[in-house]
Amino acid sequence: MLNSPKMKWRSILSAVLTIALAGTLLAACTSGGNKNSNDAPTPVGNSPGTNTQSNDGGNGEPTGEPKEFRFTIGGEPSSLDPNLFTDSQSYIVGIGLYEGLFRLSADGTSQPALAESYEVSPDNTYTFKVRQGAKWTNGDPVTAHDFEYSWKRILAPETAADYAYMLYYLENAETYNAGEATADQVGVKALDDYTLEVKLQNPTPYFVDILAHQSYWPVNKNAVEGKPDWATDISTLVTNGPFRMTEWQHGGKIVLTKNPEYYNADKIHFDKVTILLVEDNSTVLNLYQTDKIDWIGAQAGAVPTDQVQQLIQSGEAVVQPVASTYYYLFNTTKKPFNNVKIRKALSMAINRQAIIDNVTKANQQPAYGLVPPSVKGADGKTFRELYPDNYFEENIEEAKRLLAEGLQEEGYSRFPETTLLYNTSDGHKAIAEAIVDQWRQALGIEVKLANMEFSTFLEVRSAQQFDIARSGWGADFNHAVNFVYDLLHSTSGNNDGRYKNMQVDDLINSALATSNDKEAIDKLAQAERIAIAEDMEVLPIYYYTTVMMVKPGFVNVASDFGGQLSWIYGDKQ
Amino acid sequence: MMQKGIYTRYIYPFEFFTIPKRVVMVPMIRFIVQKLVFMIVSLYVLVTATFVLMNAVPGSPLQREKATTPQIQANLEAHYGLDKPLIQQYGIYLKNLLKFDLGISMKKRFYSVNKIIADSFGYSLRLGIVSVITSVVAGCVLGIIAALHHRKFLDHLAMVLAVIGLAIPSMVMAPLLQYLLAVKIRLFSVAGLDSPLDYVLPTIALSSVSIAYIARLIRTTMTEVLHADFIRTAKAKGLPGHLIVWRHALRNSMLPVVTYLGYLIAGVITGSVVIEVIFAIPGMGKFFVQSVVDRDYPLIMGITVFYAVLLMVCRFLADIAYALVDPRLRNFKKKVA
Numbered sequence A: 001m002l003n004s005p006k007m008k009w010r011s012i013l014s015a016v017l018t019i020a021l022a023g024t025l026l027a028a029c030t031s032g033g034n035k036n037s038n039d040a041p042t043p044v045g046n047s048p049g050t051n052t053q054s055n056d057g058g059n060g061e062p063t064g065e066p067k068e069f070r071f072t073i074g075g076e077p078s079s080l081d082p083n084l085f086t087d088s089q090s091y092i093v094g095i096g097l098y099e100g101l102f103r104l105s106a107d108g109t110s111q112p113a114l115a116e117s118y119e120v121s122p123d124n125t126y127t128f129k130v131r132q133g134a135k136w137t138n139g140d141p142v143t144a145h146d147f148e149y150s151w152k153r154i155l156a157p158e159t160a161a162d163y164a165y166m167l168y169y170l171e172n173a174e175t176y177n178a179g180e181a182t183a184d185q186v187g188v189k190a191l192d193d194y195t196l197e198v199k200l201q202n203p204t205p206y207f208v209d210i211l212a213h214q215s216y217w218p219v220n221k222n223a224v225e226g227k228p229d230w231a232t233d234i235s236t237l238v239t240n241g242p243f244r245m246t247e248w249q250h251g252g253k254i255v256l257t258k259n260p261e262y263y264n265a266d267k268i269h270f271d272k273v274t275i276l277l278v279e280d281n282s283t284v285l286n287l288y289q290t291d292k293i294d295w296i297g298a299q300a301g302a303v304p305t306d307q308v309q310q311l312i313q314s315g316e317a318v319v320q321p322v323a324s325t326y327y328y329l330f331n332t333t334k335k336p337f338n339n340v341k342i343r344k345a346l347s348m349a350i351n352r353q354a355i356i357d358n359v360t361k362a363n364q365q366p367a368y369g370l371v372p373p374s375v376k377g378a379d380g381k382t383f384r385e386l387y388p389d390n391y392f393e394e395n396i397e398e399a400k401r402l403l404a405e406g407l408q409e410e411g412y413s414r415f416p417e418t419t420l421l422y423n424t425s426d427g428h429k430a431i432a433e434a435i436v437d438q439w440r441q442a443l444g445i446e447v448k449l450a451n452m453e454f455s456t457f458l459e460v461r462s463a464q465q466f467d468i469a470r471s472g473w474g475a476d477f478n479h480a481v482n483f484v485y486d487l488l489h490s491t492s493g494n495n496d497g498r499y500k501n502m503q504v505d506d507l508i509n510s511a512l513a514t515s516n517d518k519e520a521i522d523k524l525a526q527a528e529r530i531a532i533a534e535d536m537e538v539l540p541i542y543y544y545t546t547v548m549m550v551k552p553g554f555v556n557v558a559s560d561f562g563g564q565l566s567w568i569y570g571d572k573q
Numbered sequence B: 001m002m003q004k005g006i007y008t009r010y011i012y013p014f015e016f017f018t019i020p021k022r023v024v025m026v027p028m029i030r031f032i033v034q035k036l037v038f039m040i041v042s043l044y045v046l047v048t049a050t051f052v053l054m055n056a057v058p059g060s061p062l063q064r065e066k067a068t069t070p071q072i073q074a075n076l077e078a079h080y081g082l083d084k085p086l087i088q089q090y091g092i093y094l095k096n097l098l099k100f101d102l103g104i105s106m107k108k109r110f111y112s113v114n115k116i117i118a119d120s121f122g123y124s125l126r127l128g129i130v131s132v133i134t135s136v137v138a139g140c141v142l143g144i145i146a147a148l149h150h151r152k153f154l155d156h157l158a159m160v161l162a163v164i165g166l167a168i169p170s171m172v173m174a175p176l177l178q179y180l181l182a183v184k185i186r187l188f189s190v191a192g193l194d195s196p197l198d199y200v201l202p203t204i205a206l207s208s209v210s211i212a213y214i215a216r217l218i219r220t221t222m223t224e225v226l227h228a229d230f231i232r233t234a235k236a237k238g239l240p241g242h243l244i245v246w247r248h249a250l251r252n253s254m255l256p257v258v259t260y261l262g263y264l265i266a267g268v269i270t271g272s273v274v275i276e277v278i279f280a281i282p283g284m285g286k287f288f289v290q291s292v293v294d295r296d297y298p299l300i301m302g303i304t305v306f307y308a309v310l311l312m313v314c315r316f317l318a319d320i321a322y323a324l325v326d327p328r329l330r331n332f333k334k335k336v337a
Helices: A005-034 A088-097 A144-155 A162-167 A173-177 A281-289 A305-313 A340-348 A352-360 A396-410 A426-443 A454-462 A481-488 A502-513 A517-534 B021-056 B070-080 B086-098 B113-148 B153-167 B170-184 B196-226 B229-237 B241-269 B273-278 B285-294 B297-325
Strands: A068-073 A102-104 A110-112 A115-121 A125-130 A188-192 A195-199 A243-249 A253-258 A272-277 A318-330 A418-423 A447-452 A468-474 A538-550
Touching: A068 A088, A088 A243, A088 A253, A088 A272, A110 A115, A125 A144, A144 A162, A144 A173, A144 A188, A144 A195, A162 A173, A162 B070, A173 B070, A281 B170, A281 B273, A305 A538, A340 A396, A340 A426, A340 A538, A352 A426, A352 A538, A396 A426, A418 A426, A418 A454, A426 A447, A426 A468, A447 A454, A454 A468, A454 B285, A468 A481, A468 A538, A481 A502, A481 A517, A502 A517, A517 A538, B021 B086, B021 B297, B113 B153, B113 B196, B113 B241, B113 B273, B113 B285, B113 B297, B153 B196, B170 B196, B170 B273, B196 B241, B196 B273, B229 B241, B241 B297, B273 B285, B285 B297
Parallel strands: A068 A272, A418 A447, A418 A468
Antiparallel strands: A102 A110, A115 A125, A125 A195, A188 A195, A243 A253, A253 A272, A318 A468, A318 A538
16 A cells, blocks of 8 residues: 555655654754854754854963853843943943943052043043053054043933933033033043043042943944944954953853953953853852852852851851942821921831841841941041941930821821832842831831832832832942932932932032032031931931852952952952 | 544554545645634734733833933933834834834843844753653653553552642752752752753753643543553454554544643743743743843833744644644544644
8 A cells, every 4th residue: 555656645745744844843943042142052962162253262371270260140231332231240241341541449449540640620621641552352452532432422312321421520411412512512532542631510529430430431433333233242342451252152151361462461360251141049059069150249149148147157158348228218298208207216216237137137237327338438438437327326215206296296196007118029028027017016106018010119219109118229439429419419310209408409519519529528428417317318227238259269359349249350379 | 444423433553644635635725824814813913912011011111220311211212212102113013023123122232132032042942842852752651651550559650740740830849950969969060051961950840840741641541542442452453562552542642742732832942931040041031021020122022922923833833733643633624623
């Protein structure tokens, strides 16, 4: 029967169909992995490393074992275009790839990098001399023109950059960003290849601190112009920093190797840096314990919360303060939180140390102010050292008294129904429940809890549709103004509690106008004192810490003041 | 022997994959066209529904913890076309869809959705295929053992194993496997898909549910089939046990599994969020959750459309597969199960 022509044709057809079916599946299998990635493996089972398209052939490898540093970040960097990214992941990778006029050192000070020297004139003009000899990875020299191009690009309305406002210190920058001025009017100009003239709108004594921020890094015009996706792939990425990218497996891994043409190559000790993209904290810890990575902490991986105390006890993990504050925000436009006595009562009735010991458990510090301990002050001291946050004390009796008086003033016989809002997370939930319980025990009041997904939460909070809301604020750059202005000034977009006190506004305004940094910091401290000691605008809870683990032998890898991994000058011994 | 009734004749081994030309071809073409039209209509409804829901949810992709000035917000909205009226945005999206352009992600600047899917799908696909093959093989083995020893010890054992696989959620099984077999005993690596061994742990975690399900399906169907007359005939003729199962019983029990496979394949090759997060596999599973959290509209739409197309194609192939597997179902006038 199988010999008849009909049957033969049928069996051939069926065989062909089967193969076609299997073939499409397998073809999708291999092509899917290869399509736009330069280095994904083709057949199952090949290590991605062996199939990599390398940009940097092994040139002059030093004898002896190459020094490698491996860590993780929580996900793919949102962008490696310095004009565009805002997240820690991109920042930690970016500090290796790019170099600006200044660079943030691990102790939180802004150190000259590509700025060889600078002068300040009384009319708020900075003249920077750009170091000669620095090169981009495509061979172009790094010039002052690159800075002018980059800064104008981030301010251009078409770029739609989130961090454009970081450059509003420049003359006409804000109007240009609003589309009401031309690029030529912006206060940055390359006088020649290596001289950059910057005109500021107002005297800004801490301008040099801000210059280390990624929004002030240069980009290469030839690489960028006309190619909006230049930073999304290793083949089009052009950088000028101490490391260059040699492998990028989207969502999986980034590999950087030392840039031999970096002007300060002697200070760079790592030959290779491998950054794995891992979201889950337990997996990160497992990788560390199986010796696949060398570091956890400071936004480069995190220790799972339930393991923190145990690892601190065993000495494997250390804790360091970070420039972020955790606090609750009062909606001062809504009764009864327009009443200062009620706000003070709620703030004084909680036990911060108890929360730190029993809930957050990472050796945080109780907060009585807004500016965290690692933010710098003046004369080599931190802000908090100069101006201790002794704005108030926890005192239950006093709190009860204030609450009663406040309620009477507002005409309430009992504490009105109040909701505490936080964004959905186990951590925030635990803290909120603990605080509500503390209020119940100390003041006899019942506060409800509500949680929302993050984006929704932000919308609701910005629209003042809350009673009390959880909040956190981290430093963008190392200066107290980043906290005091952004959170306390009545016109600030981040002042979601709509706090308004003319005295505070005046102090902040005059701080922004002086050219003497020490004077400015003093005024900011006064503003903070009024806002908290007198007005209790927010309910500070704790200053963040970061928990870090590092394999023995690694030096100069640490958390910077803002809690992000500083690794450029690290070494393995 | 042709019978008047359906399902009372069994499949002869040589009929596997043979297609009687005249009976099947013409209705087959009409069948394909019908299905295609249906798929396109479903896709259109899906795209519209997703678009509406996406814009109805509060929150916007431009939401940031730090407030941006109104000017910057306006710039961002203009850049992404969010300042246009919804109908216009919808129209633009449909137009691009016809060109297979799924748009540019709002969260990851300048990455096109096509590129995001292309970069990540490969990993999910590879793991998914391994997982499907494992599920089918392991599930069949377990199911056959259970059916052959119906109501005896091995049957109960197989079913207990199956229930364990079903009951333990992947977010428990995955970290457990990782900890026991990758950290405590360094048998496998903790994360990634670099070497063939790396596939073992994620596959176990991913397949446990489907193995269980397929095992139960095979067991139920095969138990019935094993009681049929033709099996007794085969036994009487002296055919050894394993050949009875392989040549006769298994083929007649595969139909429910083929149905299930249609959904399983589409679901598994698009990646499981939990497995990919825990084993740090750069697949596309996480985008299903992440894109909604980020309110990344183009990515949400792109992922949904991609998954929908995949699912429809798999279902369609499953329907075709019925005809190939079971000649009794080649009468396409009757609606196929």
